[in-house]
Amino acid sequence: MRLHKARYRPVPAGFFSAGTVSVARALLGKVLVSQSPEGRTAGRIVETEAYLRDDAACHASRGETKRNRAMFGPAGRSYTYLIYGMYRCFNVVTGPKGLGEAVLIRALEPIEGLDLMAHRRGVAGPKALCSGPGKLVIALGIADLPDGSDLRKGPLVVAEDGPEMREPGKIAVTTRIGISKDAHLPLRFYLEGNSWISRK
DNA sequence: AAACGGATGGGCT
DNA sequence: GCCCATCCGTTTG
Numbered sequence: 001m002r003l004h005k006a007r008y009r010p011v012p013a014g015f016f017s018a019g020t021v022s023v024a025r026a027l028l029g030k031v032l033v034s035q036s037p038e039g040r041t042a043g044r045i046v047e048t049e050a051y052l053r054d055d056a057a058c059h060a061s062r063g064e065t066k067r068n069r070a071m072f073g074p075a076g077r078s079y080t081y082l083i084y085g086m087y088r089c090f091n092v093v094t095g096p097k098g099l100g101e102a103v104l105i106r107a108l109e110p111i112e113g114l115d116l117m118a119h120r121r122g123v124a125g126p127k128a129l130c131s132g133p134g135k136l137v138i139a140l141g142i143a144d145l146p147d148g149s150d151l152r153k154g155p156l157v158v159a160e161d162g163p164e165m166r167e168p169g170k171i172a173v174t175t176r177i178g179i180s181k182d183a184h185l186p187l188r189f190y191l192e193g194n195s196w197i198s199r200k
Numbered sequence: 201a202a203a204c205g206g207a208t209g210g211g212c213t
Numbered sequence: 214g215c216c217c218a219t220c221c222g223t224t225t226g
Contacts, residue, residue: 049218051218057218059218062212065211065212066211067210067211081210081218082208082209082210082211083217083218083219084207084208084209084217084219084220085207085208085209085210085217085219086207086208086209086219086220087208087219087220088219089218089219091218106218132219133218133219134219134220135219135220176218177218177219178217178218178219179217179218180216180217
């Protein structure tokens with residue numbers, strides 16, 4: 001679509017080292033690019049959620065375990081987990097090593113490889129491709145991405161938005177979706193008025 | 201338009 | 214055994 005055969009530039013080295021809430025906001029408008037043998041898929045991040053150390057909904061809130069180990073590693077790495085036995089959710093690790101915080105990527109606006117996304121998802125309309133954390137993992141083909149993958153090096157890269165893209169605009173803040181513990185915290189962020197988010 | 205239930209498996213009280 | 218950072222098809226108002 002707009003960015004066919006675009007060249008993507010990874011975000012700068014220090015990008016993920018800001019506070020987790022700052023990173024969750026700064027990720028809006030950035031592009032998530034997945035390179036695979038089948039081809040390249042990419043989408044613009046339009047919705048995120050922050051998970052903090054002293055936050056009962058955060059997987060790391062009760063200390064390090066085998067599952068959440070990547071959350072305690074360096075910032076800018078991946079943490080993907082199985083949810084409801086069927087789907088996986090992709091997170092970007094933030095904060096200094098050992099803190100245990102991350103940002104969940106909840107929705108993308110698909111911008112490249114829509115046919116491949118549709119094939120992987122088994123659905124028709126573009127709106128259904130990446131409008132949820134489980135959906136975008138399938139669309140990008142990253143369910144088996146190893147935890148701790150460096151998101152500035154690939155095969156999955158967080159990239160700067162290209163010059164063709166419009167300004168991100170205002171950020172809306174709400175409570176997070178699908179959690180029961182610490183559900184009142186205002187830690188969900190999305191581009192206001194954007195039609196590609198998972199839910200209003 | 202909203203509510204509901206089934207699929208499906210690992211983690212942890 | 215129960216709890217999930219979900220999705221989708223079906224049912225109900």
